[in-house]
Amino acid sequence: MAKNMYLSRLLLTRKKAKPGTNGLALSRILPLACVLFCWIHSGDVQAQSREYAAQGKVIQFSGVVVNGLDSKPLPFSTVLIRNQNRGTVADASGFFSFVAVIGDTVDFSMVGFAPRQLVIPDTIRHDAYSIVMPLEQDTVMLMETVIYPWPSREKFREAFLSLKLPETESDIIRKNFNLAAIREQASHGKMDADMNYRSLMQQQTTQLYYQNQVTPNNLLNPFAWAQFIKQWRRRKDADKMIEQQSQGYQQYENSSSSSDDYQYDE
Numbered sequence: 001m002a003k004n005m006y007l008s009r010l011l012l013t014r015k016k017a018k019p020g021t022n023g024l025a026l027s028r029i030l031p032l033a034c035v036l037f038c039w040i041h042s043g044d045v046q047a048q049s050r051e052y053a054a055q056g057k058v059i060q061f062s063g064v065v066v067n068g069l070d071s072k073p074l075p076f077s078t079v080l081i082r083n084q085n086r087g088t089v090a091d092a093s094g095f096f097s098f099v100a101v102i103g104d105t106v107d108f109s110m111v112g113f114a115p116r117q118l119v120i121p122d123t124i125r126h127d128a129y130s131i132v133m134p135l136e137q138d139t140v141m142l143m144e145t146v147i148y149p150w151p152s153r154e155k156f157r158e159a160f161l162s163l164k165l166p167e168t169e170s171d172i173i174r175k176n177f178n179l180a181a182i183r184e185q186a187s188h189g190k191m192d193a194d195m196n197y198r199s200l201m202q203q204q205t206t207q208l209y210y211q212n213q214v215t216p217n218n219l220l221n222p223f224a225w226a227q228f229i230k231q232w233r234r235r236k237d238a239d240k241m242i243e244q245q246s247q248g249y250q251q252y253e254n255s256s257s258s259s260d261d262y263q264y265d266e
Helices: 002-015 019-055 153-161 169-176 179-188 193-209 222-265
Strands: 058-067 078-081 087-089 095-101 105-110 113-119 128-135
Touching: 058 105, 078 095, 087 095, 105 128, 113 128, 179 222
Parallel strands: 058 128
Antiparallel strands: 058 095, 078 087, 078 105, 105 113
């Protein structure tokens, strides 16, 4: 306001000058007027820029977050404005884009990398601002950790001393080759997934093979009877072999027990 009043007074003094001194006064006033005009205009521009900065200039802030070692994109990195609940997460290519205000402090973070900050400069002339933000790897050395199955050495010692192991080789053989227990498990055991699948496939194949036909009766089939007798003989031979093996193991156990008693008597 004071500048404008000073300029108006100069113009009035120019009008009150004498007729003979118009050219001289004009040559002196024009440069001064130009300087004053530029000074006033620059002050107005600065005031307008300060007012515009106070209001906050909105821009489209975008860029790519990359690895500072090999410049590869870092997918799903976090980009947030400090002290505000605004920001975004980069996509699979490390690209991000959101609306920000000039002067905001943007924090970039990623698991395994050191965080970085960026202040959006106030010298931006356009409504968009793009950057490439590299993040350096943050290596943290962890101490060695040894995991034991027992909480302490005392517990381990107690468990080790209370552990019951077979005393001789015969005990180990008797435990692993108990034919009676194996046969009982085989007779009372259920079919596993493979056996159930094979049985189902065989039933379906038989149904499809004899579809729209009369299923033959194997009671009158001599070949079926011959196959049945052959399998029965094989089963009988297998039972005899199992009995002989069980008798042999019993004789071995008796001989081992008698030898142990003999050593004990000595």
